[in-house]
Amino acid sequence: MTEKTDRDQYKEFVKERLKSLLSVVQSVSAGDFSVRVEIPEKEDEFTALSVELERMIDDLIEANRVGEGRMARLQAAVEEKERLLKTVGELSSPVIQVWENVLVMPLVGAIDSARATRITEDLLTGITKYQAEIVIIDITGVPVVDTSVANHLIQTIKAAALLGAKCVVVGISSEVAQSLISLGVDLSGMVTRSNLQAGVRYAMEMMGLEVVPQKRER
């Protein structure tokens, strides 16, 4: 009889211990690391388990802390990158007035679709702002011109023509010329000149102006 009661008591005890351990594990798996495992003063079969669990929770807390630190650094890096991209975006499509009604847009660096859209917008806005009749697009600094870049360029030129401005593309390098022709891009109707100087000269001609040397008295 007594033996049975002892067994019952033991069963109760095990149930009790498991319950408390379970609640700890549940809290931890829900992400709450504030719970502590109570280690009973009297050693029993559960002491080792409790100690191990305690250590595991400590490890988790440490890992979580490290992870949060990394997250914060990553966040800062992403913000930094966004700031830089914004700056690059602002620098990417400058529109400069070089003469009355003549604009120059020097393009530097690779052009992707997003940048191409921005270039188109900035150029058209520039045309209405400065009331430009001629726009010189300098692509000396563009390393690669593929079909999509060429198409964007053609679209921009067409849109500019709708506003009433004529575009001249200057600075086409030998590689770009080769790739454009081998890609079979249709460039009919696109005015091109060798370099910026030739472009400015073309603009002057179109506006009926010419640059002549000053007459000096000897």
Added chain:
Amino acid sequence: MEVTRIPILQIENYLVASIQMALHDEAATQFRDDLLERIYATKAKGLILDLTAVDVVDSFLARLTGDIAEMAGLMGTAVVITGLQPEVAITLVELGVELKGVITALNLEKGIAALRRMVGKESANGITG
């Protein structure tokens, strides 16, 4: 129902029409008819279509603009479109409307200058009277 009509003004030998509102299809067709009648009646040498106030263009209006230019061209009238907004220009290009044979200018002043150049050139060459 009364269809909104767009006023067509005459300066010297040129007609000027400025679209100031969003044109729905009916009004646009009415505008085209009015315009061609006026060209016929006045024998205008040139037509300026001012789109400064238009900020949305659908494919119908885009095609109509091209049509008007071509029809007026057949009647011996040079057409200049002025004041296209950048967004409208982008839309037109994206829609694939090129407005071939239409001359564009930034504003009314430049539009008139362009018309004078064209008409002057033609009369100098003796193409039109």
